[in-house]
Amino acid sequence: MMCYNGGMIDERTLMILTESAKYDVSCSSSGSGRKNEGGIGNGYASGCCHSFTPDGRCISLLKILLSNDCIYNCKYCLNRRDNDLPRATATADDICGLVMDFYKRNYIEGLFLSSAVHISPDYTMEQLFLVAKKLRTEYNFHGYIHVKGIPHASMETVQKTALYADRMSFNIELPSESSLKLLAPQKDRQSLLVPMAQLQRDKEIFKAEKRKGHFIPAGQTTQMIVGASPEKDGTILRLSQGLYRKKGLKRVYYSSYVPVVHDSLLPEVAGGALREHRLYQADWLLRFYGFDAEELLPADGDLPTEFDPKCAWALAHMELFPVEINRAPLETLLRVPGIGARGAQRICNARWYTKLTFEHLKKMRIVLKRARHFITVGGKFYGAAETAVRGLLSAEESRANATQLSLFSMNEIALSALTGEL
Amino acid sequence: MIYFYDGTQEAFLTALTLSFHDGEPFLTSGNKQLVLGQETAFVRADPEKAKRVEKRLLSFDKDCMHDLDTLLRSGDANKDNVALVYFRLIAEKKRPVRTMLGEDAALAADECIRRVGFEVHRFHGFVRFLQSASGALYAPISPDNDICDLLVPHFRARLPQYPFVIHDVKRKKAAVYDGEHTFPAPLEEAEIVLSANEEKWQKLWIRYYDSVNIPSRERLRQMRGYMPVRYWKFMPEKTRPFTDGEEGGGAPFPPS
Known part of the structure; x- marks a missing residue:
């Protein structure tokens, strides 16, 4: 049996370093098919959730x-x-030992390692690199490793870290340069975007040259805080769209602002969960439903709160509806409110063999609450009069939100949350 | 006619051949309340018949035996009949019917299969191993569907150096990996001598679980939706062993 000399981290250090990390939203373990090469662990391309917190x-x-x-x-x-907070610093072996023993017991899928800027950016990045390298080479760990990029660290250290990590992320933090200047004066936009772009280029070269080994196989992600600064949803989504399409990012995370410290420059109230929810819905539309940010809202506009973004788009384009379930192409079905990616696919499969009826759709568990106003089934319309649709949908939405806001209201999204594909 | 069988693939296929000319057959491997006047048949596996119909079915749909294996693992009380109706549809259409979701038979089978697959995926995450003094790993589970051997390849690939046992305590069976081979075994109860550090690691894990939570954003319904309470029984972060008197304290772990 393989042995390693992982030390055991003490409870206090673990708690301090976890408390300090928990506001980071990203946790997904998807996108890497890394194989186990004679040690412990492998990648799980679809991602895997091990537990859920309250x-x-x-x-x-x-x-x-x-x-921290x-x-x-x-x-x-x-x-x-300046925040009065207990501070701690772990050793590389503390972290490695923790990962190995948690992984072995199937508590976790891997490590998401980040750090406060300790001593200097270069020093911190070097320490993160050492942990990743040690885990891979000394502890023979082949599970998932996500390493946070430290702004202003040497590019060389970032690049060598990418050889051991499955995913790296530089946090955009705030949606505009001016907010960043105001709230994070020691960081600047370039210190985040430049390494992001460089890693993307490196990855393409790595792939093109078919080099051995791995170079962040699960790509890059980023996150930004929403509600701490005045940017509108329209600005935020255009930024995300650019990151997906130009920088090749896998995910943008939005974190609704939580006032953990007090400062005259910051709002005292938490950003609403609903706003975060709407941004994620719109984000999904950009990535999986063929929408452009420009279609959804103007740059200086916010997403509507009373409808989900797809619904709002459809209501503004009633001239395109209703569409016939038995004939509409997949891309069109994807634009029907309430019909998700999996539902649309199932409809396309099923209608090959038979003409679908409203009963069929119900049995297939297509959610028709919203969709019925936008479709015909075999030529028949089951929705309400156009003038009444808006009111009906808005009433339904507020009822749903009143019970308890689920971060993921669409079925497919709930499923992908479960599978960790976030 | 109501057909009873033992739940095996071979007997299922035999029952399928016997029921072909039956207008409204019903198949079950469990306790079905007998209605007076209803005809019943107890089907015993006929290897030859089963082989023949299997070959024929495979010529219609080369993946259908995989579906059958999955369907018969389902915890759904009606699974046998769902499978029967599904395979009668394959025989009728003489082709794969997997995506013919306008057909009730295909839809019911699709849901059943999906539920089993989803539970396997969930358990890739929800299994909790305990380490024994010898270094081997042991995980008790109590899944809805009969899946414990389906979990083995996943863990074997990531932990090849560790022998492990995944114990379905509800069905009193286990899937064993001895460091070289994997095999199923009946298992009533297991007695495990825990490794010296097991308690400490579980405690650290519970600390981690509590620390990473954001209490001001409590969404219990969402948590339970993603991780149903019936799965909590063997998760230290939910049963909270070794942390007596602390919040969330529950049954001792591992449960007796």
Whole structure:
């Protein structure tokens, strides 16, 4: 049996470094098919959730900071230098031992390692690199590793880390340069975007040259805080769209602002969960439903709260509806409110063999609450008069929100949350 | 006619051949309340008949035996009949019917199969191993469907150096990997001598679980939706062993 000398981290250090890491939203373990090469662990391309906490979030990776002892003083951040907070720094072996023993017991899918900027950006990035390298080479770990990129660190260190990590992420933090300047004066946009672009180029070269080994096989993600600064949803979604299409990012995470520190420059109230929810819905439309940000809302506009973004788009384009379920192409079905990616696919499959009826759709568990106003089935319309649709849908939506806002209201999205594909 | 059988593939296929000319057959491997006057038949596996019909079915749909295996693992009380109706549809259409979701038979089978597959996926995450003093790993589970051997390839690929046992305590059976081979075994109860550090790691895990939560954003319904309470029984973060008196304290772990 393989042996390693992982130390056992003490409870206090673990708690401090977890508390300091928990506001980071990303946790997904998808996108890597890394094989086990004679050690422990492998990738699980669809991602895998191991537990769920009372806040409804999934635990997939061990999300922890190497250190929460920060030289920076970003206004919105819990770990800012001026905040009176217990500080701790773990050793590489502390982290590696924790990962190995948690992984073995199937508590986690891998490691999501980040850090406060401890001593200097270069020093911090080097420490993160050492943990990733040690896990892979000394502990022979082949499970998922996500490493946070440290802004202003040397590009060379970032690049060599990418050889050991499955995914890396530089956090955009705030949706505009001016907000970043105001709230995170020691970071600037370039220190985030430049390494992001460089990694993307490196990855393409790595692939093109068919080099051996791995170079962030699960790509890059980023996250931004929503509600701490004045940007509108329209600006945010255009930024995301650019990141997906130009920088090749896999995911943009939105984190509704939670006031963990007090500062005159910051709002005292938490950003609403509903706004975050709507941004994720719109984000899904950009990635899986063939929508452009420009179709959904103007740059200086916010997403409507009373409808989901697809519904709002459809209501503004009633001239395109209703569409016939038995004939409409897949791309069109995807634009019907209430019909998700899986539902649309199932409809396309099923109608090959038989003309679908409203009963069929119900049995196939296509959610018709919203969809019925936008479709005909075999030429027959089952919805309400156009003038009444808006009111009906808005009433339904507010009822749904009143019970309890689920972060993922669409069935397919709930499923992909479960599978960790986030 | 009501057909009773033992739940095996071979007996299922035999029952299928016997019921072909029956207008409204019903197949079950469980306890079905007999209605007075209803005809019943107890089907015993006939290897030859089963082989013949299997070959024929495979010529219609080369993946259908995989579907059958999955369907018979389902915890659904009606699974035998769902499978029967599904295979009668394959025989009738003489082709794969997997995506003919306008057909009730195909839709019912599709849902049943999906539920089993989804539970396998969930358990890739929800299995919790305990390490024994010898280093081997042991995980008790109590899934809705009969899936414990389906979980083995996944864990074997990631933990090849560790012998492990996944124990379905409800069905009193286990899937065993001895470090080289995997095999099924009947298993009533297991007695495990835990490794010296097991308690400490579980405690650390519980600490982690509590620390990573954001209490101001409590969404219990969502948590339970993603991780139903019936699966909590063997998860230390929910049963909270070794943390007496603390919030969320529950049954001792592992449960006796």
